[in-house]
Amino acid sequence: MFDKYINFNRVVEDMIRNREDNLAALKSLKEQYEEIVNDEGLKSAQSDKVHVQKGITNDAIINLIIQKETVEKRMEDLEAERKLYDHAWQNLTGEEKRVLQVFYTMGIKKRQDAVDILCEELEREPATIYRKKDEAVSRFKKLLFG
Known part of the structure; x- marks a missing residue:
C-alpha cells in the first residue's frame, strides 16, 4: 500500500x-548478547536461592530480559x-x-570524482558511467526487493 511512497533507490x-x-554492529550485538546471556542476574532468575543471595531485584532481572529481547530482535x-544483501550482491x-563501490563505499565526496575514476577504469564517457550507475542501482534494487 505504501510502497509507492518509498524511494527504493535511496534505500539501496x-x-x-x-x-x-x-x-560491525551485528558483531557488537552478538558480543552484547553473550554478555547478557552470561550475566549472573539472568542466570539467577532460574534459582531463587541464588536470587536472594545476590540481592538481585525483580526489576533488574526484568531489565536484563528486555535488553536481551531487544538485542535479539x-x-x-x-x-x-x-x-x-549478500544474495543480491552475489548476483551482480x-x-x-565496481560501479556501486566507487559511487557509494569509497568515501568519495564529489560525484564527479567517482565518475572520473570509472571513466578511466572502464574507458567510457561520463554519460555512459552515469547510465551504468543507474542500471546497477536498478538491478541491485530488483534483486533486493523484486
Missing part, C-alpha cells in the same frame, strides 16, 4: 553505504538484511559491483 544507496557499519533484523556482475 543507504544499504550499500551502511554495509560495513551494519556488519536487532540481531535478527541485521542478519536478515545481511542475507538479503563485476562491473556493476
